Amino acid sequence: MGFQKFARGTAAMALVMGATAAAQAEPLKIALVETLSGPQASTGLLYRDAVKYQIGKINEAGGFGGEPIELLEFDNQGGPVGAADRVRAAISEGADVILQGSSSAVAGQVTEDVRKYNLRNAGNEVLYINLGGEAMELTGSKCHYYHFRTSPNAAIRVNTLLDGMSEAGVLGDNVYAMNQNYSWGVDVQDNTVAAADRLGFTVVEQTLHDVNKIQDFSPYVQRVQAAGADTVITGNWSNDLLLLMKASSGAGLDVRFGTAFLDQPGNIGNAGAVAEGHYLSAPFNPEVNPEETAVFMEDYKSVTGHYPSYVEPATVFGMMLLQEALKQVEPTEDGLNAADLAAALENATAETPMGSISMRDADHQAVLPMIVQEVSTEAQYKADDTQFGFVPIKVISAADAEQPVQDSCQMKRPG
Amino acid sequence: MKYAPLLLLVTVAVLIALPWLVSGSMLNAAVQMLIAALFAMAFGLLCGQAGMLSFGHAAYFGVGAFAAVHAMNAFGGEGLLPTPLLPLVGGATGLVSGLLAGYFSTKRTGVYFAMITLALAELLHALAPHLKTVFGGEAGVSSFRMPAWGIGFGSLNDVYFLTLVWTLLCIGLLYLFSKTPLGRLALGLRENAHRLRFLGYNTHALGTLIFAVSAMFAGIAGALQSMNIEAANYVVLESHISTAVVLNSFIGGVRVFLGPAIGGAVMTFFGHVTSDLTRVWLLYQGIIFVLVMMFLPRGLVGELVERIRNPSGEGFARTLSTLLARLASLAIAAFGAVFLIEFLQRVLSPEYRAGVTDGNWPDIALFSYDWAPLSVLPWAFGLGLFGIGIALVTMVNRRVAARKEAQA
Structure with missing residues (x-):
């Protein structure tokens, strides 16, 4: 009995001490x-x-x-x-x-x-x-x-998108860079242009437009048509993306869009069939x-x-x-x-x-790995309660998605 | 009004003692309140005293902010422009841009004036993202407050005192300005510009000057802001900054001297406190603005001043008891309304909807009680309180009206 008491006591003590240490x-x-x-x-x-x-x-x-x-x-x-x-x-x-x-x-x-x-x-x-x-x-x-x-970041998004579309054979030879005129859009445009030689396509025209101010994209769509583009690479988000795709579909233009933010909730619901067949590069897809x-x-x-x-x-x-x-x-x-x-x-x-x-x-x-994906009715998980969702066409491993460190980063380390 | 100087002294004393009275988070709010107060005062000079409603004051605020941040980086807090004098740069840029913009906008009055100020501000807002060297692109221009005059300017207390000194100084200058002939003429411009012109004054030059002075003080406020956050970003030029200062000034009372300052401080404090408590604080802010405009069109301070100047003749005790009765019944109604809004917001939130399974609606905790959303109780509670509060207010109002009639 003596030992048992001792053991119990010790266990209780240990518990109390553990609790105070945690507290x-x-x-x-x-x-x-x-x-x-x-x-x-x-x-x-x-x-x-x-x-x-x-x-x-x-x-x-x-x-x-x-x-x-x-x-x-x-x-x-x-x-x-x-x-x-x-x-x-x-x-x-x-x-x-x-x-x-x-x-x-x-x-x-x-x-x-x-x-x-x-x-x-x-x-x-x-x-x-x-x-x-x-x-x-x-x-x-x-x-x-x-x-x-x-x-x-912009470099990872654009390069993986271009790599994936190019490998799937949907990039075409003529690429149009259409972006919002501020630092993000400029980053996307620069990265698109920089990848042209590596992947063997031509940037037929580059456009930077006002951010979230344009209601009618038809003049821009006409320029895409006149330039004879196969694909439009755009970093646009929200209304600038939706209105651009709608104007393009309204003009009966047969171009593919490569985007960065097409999966924002509400986009597919709003665009509906207009978004079908367009591409996105994102860090996730439910079917991978x-x-x-x-x-x-x-x-x-x-x-x-x-x-x-x-x-x-x-x-x-x-x-x-x-x-x-x-x-x-x-x-x-x-x-x-x-x-x-x-x-x-x-x-x-x-x-x-x-x-x-x-x-x-x-x-x-x-x-991180990036997944290039296409808007399609065959997706297993649908977006925004529509019949459309994202189907992965190419998984780009973390090593392949990696982009070089920028020269401007001069990190001071402690010690 | 004989107590005014005393009241002023007490306020200044409290402001000086504030760092020892409140927590760091509140002191931070106080810095924002001071900046908002100064910005609203600058706007009040133009809108309240000179009667020119500007919808683009964010432009001068922003110009001041960017000028100060660039000056901070260029001088490093030494030489000609030590850290405490940096708001001068903001003021000077504000003044120059105000002279330019004022020259064009004061050629017209009323709605046309408002449209021009709005257009000029939007011009700058649209231009800013394209000029990455000046406005720093999406991530903004940042800077570092350097020590000067033996003060570190690293701690929040130092920043608070810097802001306090500049704000009090500027409000004092604005007061003195309102006493100068130019300041008096501003009132004339508001009341009857035609008559002023017949008297031989150059109203365009007058308007431009007042516009520039207002822009100068807005620039100082902007500089104080960028010194506080040690950065400037072009979102400071967005139109909602312009509208916020209009709302704040009108809530405070744009035609009484300290009205805009108090409006700006109160609404900033309101945002600071409520934004962490509830997701719908913007709704409350809007409701407050609508109510103030409907029932207190002179603004909070304007109404107070009016009451003190023209007492109702009922004696102090009676006025006070009526006021307290009104406030108490309003508080009941407000609590009822807040309860309803918060409850509705919780019921409609996606998080809550995720927890609802097969018609089983879990209870919602609100004000330390659990309420079942499907029962009548919470809805009746909120609506009931709101109704009782409104009924009480109407009752008090009727009594006051009856008393007035009896006297007449």
Whole structure:
């Protein structure tokens, strides 16, 4: 009996001590600074769903340091000023990691704010994980040690799209570059032109037009027709993409569109049959790796109420990278040392249903597989309750999708 | 009004003591409030005093912001332009661009004036994304506040005091400006420009000057903003910045001196607090604007000043009790409305809809109670409170009207 009592006592002591130790470690706080209200909120809310989903998974697997991760949500009110304000609020509430994705303008502000905060508060750094700001300069002239981009960028989007379409024999010889006249559209255009020699096509004409101001694209469509283009490569999104495709179909033009954002919710529902036969390069397609992917699709739906689409899968994959990095970090007395996490995340690799994705240490751009896909009625998962969906035509592995590090990135490493 | 100087002193004292009174997040909100207040004051000079409604004030705010950010990068906070003097650059650019834009826009009045200001602002807004060297493209131009005069300017407190000093200084200057002959003539321009012209004044030059002064202060506000966030992005030129300043000024009361400032500060604070609490804060903001315009067309401060200047003759105690009764009943109605809106928003949210399976509607937690969406209770609760509140307000109003009639 004596021994049993002793054993029980020890076990109880161990439990109590374990509990106090766990209580002492601060839970890791992750702040999502996203656009959650106003006209741009629809994309911000998708990021929120995806982040909540994967943080739920991390917490199910034990969280960080034995404590569930706490997710703080901040509304950046759609602009850089609100974002600057909320980043400060997030840091003052103890967030170690900041997540944001829905706008490169906001991303530009957040990455600079984080860089400056870290300069002024050495030893207390915070990390910024950019889930979707695709502007090239974020991993170029603005790159720094505490910024990580888990989404593709203009170079990856355009080159994979062109590679996939070229291999499938649907690119044609004459390509028209039609883009919005701001940094993103210019990046897409430059990358299209740069790939011409490699893939052996001619860029017959390049057009940069006003952003979200044009109601009638028929003059632009006439120029596409006059140039004799087989394919239009465009980085357009939202109305500029829909109206362009509709004008082209209305004019009876037989061109294919290669796009970057055709899968935004509502696009297929709005465009309907007009979108059929057009192409997209994105980090996810539900029909790739069907066994694993179906599990992910159904699980995601059971948690959030809808199948993952648009930015959601890539966000989940980005959070998987964070999860892998967290596994390699030992919690300290104050919770998390962000410098340790940055060092781990720099070389993190995660297995996703699409294949393996990893972080590149030279510029902190994720290297991820891309799927070139076509809008078709034969898709297994339909978009927006229409008869159309995305059928994969080519899976481009992470290694093939990788694009060179930009020369403008001069990353200063600690130590 | 004899208490005005005392009230002013107390306000300034509280503002100076603020960093020791509130949390970091609130101090951050205070910086934004000060900037919004100064911007609204600049707008108020043009719209309230001179009667020219501009729909494009974001342009001068933005020009000031970009000028300051470029100056910050060029001088590095040293030499001719140490960090605390950077808003001067914003002011100077605002003044010059205001002279140019004012020359064209003040050739017309009324709606045509508003259209020209809108067009000029849109011109800049459309141009900005194309000029990557000046406006920095989508990711914006960023910069770093350098230490100067022995102050680090790294902490939020330093930024707060910098903003506070500039805002108070500028509001003081605006007050003095309103006392100068030029400032007095602004009122004449608003009331009767024809008569002013018959008296021999050059109304075009006058309008241009006032426009430029207003743009100058807007530029200073913009500079303070880009110093606060250490960056400038061309979204600052978007039209919603122009409309926000119009709304803020009108909510505060555009024709009383501090009205726009208080409107700007209150609405910024409202956005800061509510945007993290609810997804539909923009709806509340819109409702507030509509209600203020319908029932308090002079604005919050304008109404207050009016009440103090023309007391109802019922004595202080009675006025106060009527006011409190009105506020209490309005609060009941507002709570009912907020409850309904929030409940409806939760029922309609996709997250909640995902949890609904086979006609089984889970309870919704709101204001620390769980409500069943299919029962009458929550709807009756919200509607009931709203109805009771409105009924109470009407009752109070009727009583006041009856008393007035009895007196007459």
